[in-house]
Amino acid sequence: MFAGLTLLILLCSAAFCVRQHRREAAWRAGLLDDCTGPLSEPRLGRDRAGFATLRGRVGPAVVDVRLVPDTLVHRRLPQLWLRVTLRMPLETEAVLDVLRRPAGAEFYAPDQLPLRLPVPAAWPADTLVRGTAGADVPLACLTPVLSRVLADPRVKEVLVTPDGLRLTVQASQGARGTYLLLRGSRFPLSRLESDQFADTLRDGLDLARTLSEPSSETRHACAA
Amino acid sequence: MTTVQPMAERVSAPPAGGAIPAAAQAPAANRRVALLRVLGPGHVWALGVGIVLVGEFMGWNFAVGKGGAVAALAACWLAGILYTCVAMIDSEITSTVAAAGGQYAQAKHIIGPLAAFNVGLYLVMAYTMLEVSNAIVTGDLIEAFAQSLGLEGAIDKRAFMVLTVVALAFLNYRGVLATLTLNLVITAAAFAAIVVLFVATQPWAPGAVLQHEALLGALPYGSLGILAAMHFGLWFYLGIEGTTQAAEEVRSPARALPLGTMTGMMTLLIAATLTWYVCSGLMPWEYLGQAVTPLYDAARLTGSRWLELFLFLGTLFATVASANGCINDASRAWFAMGRDRYMPVWFGAVHPTYRTPYRAIVFFVPIAILFAVSTPLDQTITFSILSGLLGYTLMALSIVLFRRKWPLGSIQRGYVHPLHPLPAVLLLVLCVVTYLAVFLGYGTQLLAMMAFYITASAWFVLHRYKYVRRGDQFTMPWPKPRGY
Numbered sequence: 001m002f003a004g005l006t007l008l009i010l011l012c013s014a015a016f017c018v019r020q021h022r023r024e025a026a027w028r029a030g031l032l033d034d035c036t037g038p039l040s041e042p043r044l045g046r047d048r049a050g051f052a053t054l055r056g057r058v059g060p061a062v063v064d065v066r067l068v069p070d071t072l073v074h075r076r077l078p079q080l081w082l083r084v085t086l087r088m089p090l091e092t093e094a095v096l097d098v099l100r101r102p103a104g105a106e107f108y109a110p111d112q113l114p115l116r117l118p119v120p121a122a123w124p125a126d127t128l129v130r131g132t133a134g135a136d137v138p139l140a141c142l143t144p145v146l147s148r149v150l151a152d153p154r155v156k157e158v159l160v161t162p163d164g165l166r167l168t169v170q171a172s173q174g175a176r177g178t179y180l181l182l183r184g185s186r187f188p189l190s191r192l193e194s195d196q197f198a199d200t201l202r203d204g205l206d207l208a209r210t211l212s213e214p215s216s217e218t219r220h221a222c223a224a
Numbered sequence: 225m226t227t228v229q230p231m232a233e234r235v236s237a238p239p240a241g242g243a244i245p246a247a248a249q250a251p252a253a254n255r256r257v258a259l260l261r262v263l264g265p266g267h268v269w270a271l272g273v274g275i276v277l278v279g280e281f282m283g284w285n286f287a288v289g290k291g292g293a294v295a296a297l298a299a300c301w302l303a304g305i306l307y308t309c310v311a312m313i314d315s316e317i318t319s320t321v322a323a324a325g326g327q328y329a330q331a332k333h334i335i336g337p338l339a340a341f342n343v344g345l346y347l348v349m350a351y352t353m354l355e356v357s358n359a360i361v362t363g364d365l366i367e368a369f370a371q372s373l374g375l376e377g378a379i380d381k382r383a384f385m386v387l388t389v390v391a392l393a394f395l396n397y398r399g400v401l402a403t404l405t406l407n408l409v410i411t412a413a414a415f416a417a418i419v420v421l422f423v424a425t426q427p428w429a430p431g432a433v434l435q436h437e438a439l440l441g442a443l444p445y446g447s448l449g450i451l452a453a454m455h456f457g458l459w460f461y462l463g464i465e466g467t468t469q470a471a472e473e474v475r476s477p478a479r480a481l482p483l484g485t486m487t488g489m490m491t492l493l494i495a496a497t498l499t500w501y502v503c504s505g506l507m508p509w510e511y512l513g514q515a516v517t518p519l520y521d522a523a524r525l526t527g528s529r530w531l532e533l534f535l536f537l538g539t540l541f542a543t544v545a546s547a548n549g550c551i552n553d554a555s556r557a558w559f560a561m562g563r564d565r566y567m568p569v570w571f572g573a574v575h576p577t578y579r580t581p582y583r584a585i586v587f588f589v590p591i592a593i594l595f596a597v598s599t600p601l602d603q604t605i606t607f608s609i610l611s612g613l614l615g616y617t618l619m620a621l622s623i624v625l626f627r628r629k630w631p632l633g634s635i636q637r638g639y640v641h642p643l644h645p646l647p648a649v650l651l652l653v654l655c656v657v658t659y660l661a662v663f664l665g666y667g668t669q670l671l672a673m674m675a676f677y678i679t680a681s682a683w684f685v686l687h688r689y690k691y692v693r694r695g696d697q698f699t700m701p702w703p704k705p706r707g708y
Contacts, residue, residue: 003373006533048577049399069579071399074347074556075326103329104563107574125701182545183396183552 025050031067031171031189035197039063058201061088061164061208065197067171071185072105078174078185081108081156082192086204087164090211094134096160098146100153102128108168109157122147138211145210149203158207167204171196276463276492278542280418280499281519282361286602287456289513290665291449293440293504298450299457300496302654304489307461309651310616311485312641313623319638320626321700327615328557333700334626335618337566337692341684342677343615344561350611351554352588356595356604358547359388362540363596364516369536372524385596388547393589396551399578417538421523422498424531425505433526434505441509454661458609460496464488516601555584565691566684606666610673613658620651629705 032052036042039056047053047066054065064085071078099109113130120143127150129139138160149155149167157168172187179185287296321330328347332340363381370379425433443449464485503518506525515521523535559581562571575582595604627644641647662670 009537049579069399071552071579072556072559072574072581074328074553074560105560107579183549 061086080172082171085166096131096135099128285518287453291453295449295453299453303457306654309647346611347557351550353608355550358543399580414542558584
């Protein structure tokens, strides 16, 4: 009877884990279901880890949306990053990367940028601005728009390249208890809100527009 | 027993330094991020106790072997004073150095790269040796349980030690994200196991089950035994200081952090005393002082099969969960050192699919297995405690430097601990006492460990430091330290 009870406990635990695994897989796959609205020709999919992906178009830009779980920073709660990439030719030759609250473990950000640029005075001080030669030009152009974008504390990174730009924002933060006890990542998020995605997309389009069609104000900044 | 309380990504931190134009702040106000500043002292308490409680199932009893049961209890109280100082100092530093990375990042900002390198190594060594200890306990536990089922000789505990390390490393390699919701069940089961055992031994009727009168002798090695027991006395609380890392999420750091941490320590003290009371009333100190699974052994001695099963599951859950946390933490600390170029950058790689520091995880598997199958439990625990102790010693120096470089008023502090520099001095004195205690029982291990850290430091200064990217590491918006 004693051995039987042990076996029963093991079987129940296994069944419970299988059920949880299925639920988890369904959760990952459906995270972007509410975000197709702003895109034309939206295509939902899944990445190799089972997280939802979304592709589509907005105007001239091809939009690629991904979710990146990040459990790599020692002594920081797990993060779920929303990564929105706009692929379109931009009016810049340089690469510019603006990273908020760097911890050194941002594997999703470029690691080999040679220049470190001074942080504009109006921005939060714990910001890392890096780039390639000539990155000061897009930085000067984009500073007013970036100031607004970076005022949202959820924004983690803005990357500008000649082929497009990418915004990384916090979609959710892991629950503390789950992380502490088993290093699990349980994000209190059923689906990504369409408003958050739309806001991020709008920020990206604003940045692209500012670079491609400088207004008089930004043209003045670039010239300066 | 894990030694971590994570910080939140600082999404709601006010923009320090530069002011953002009012117009620019409006959207942020509309899209206020949740989750911040939600914890009270009760949360800090619960989380602190939850992660340290595992230590009741193994390790603490080696203090009994060093000086007898009474000496172990005295050492438990003395270690409590040490941890009070640690908690006070860590509360101030953590609530001010709001950079994720814990003591590693703090040492980087306050002392410098060499200290950060050493703290990183302490963390990795403490976690890895703790993982090894948990694997040893799991192997011993399964072997003992198999014997109870009549399978004597059929099971080799070393196989289960290896299996534990490999299976958990595989899970960490794959990056199991939120697939388990058993965590609360596990903690509750572990806690309930201790309480049920306590009740089952009828502590209200001395002599019925518990035989303190016959078993609880005087100090077998005199007062020197209390000093020697200080070594393993640290095990009662190791990791509780991690509660201070929740500084960014508590509503009132100045109140919640010390209150939550202190009440957490009191709870652990009570839990440790209950554990001590039950075990010392069932086993002679000579046996208790070298048992691998003291609570499980106590349950077996009661003669109840149900209680034995309950404590088997409680111990198994607790040690496996702890080992899992250790693999996770050691690999992240090693990964961070790789990213900072303190270690070869090869270790800073991330798995393209699973998003885990897979090279750091795999690197420690053979090391953990080698220690698990070849080293006694008391020695692996000693290595873990020593690494923790070295970290506490640096913490005492760190707070002195912190107050000197950035005096009160020069930067905004979330919490200012009282009576400075008394806690730092007391902490240093107690650390020295504990080094002496370790030297008395494990002098060779102490010297070997010191030689290892000194050699590693020399390698870092003479060779590795030239690869470190110095400028990118310092991100705190602080003024220049005084004197620089």
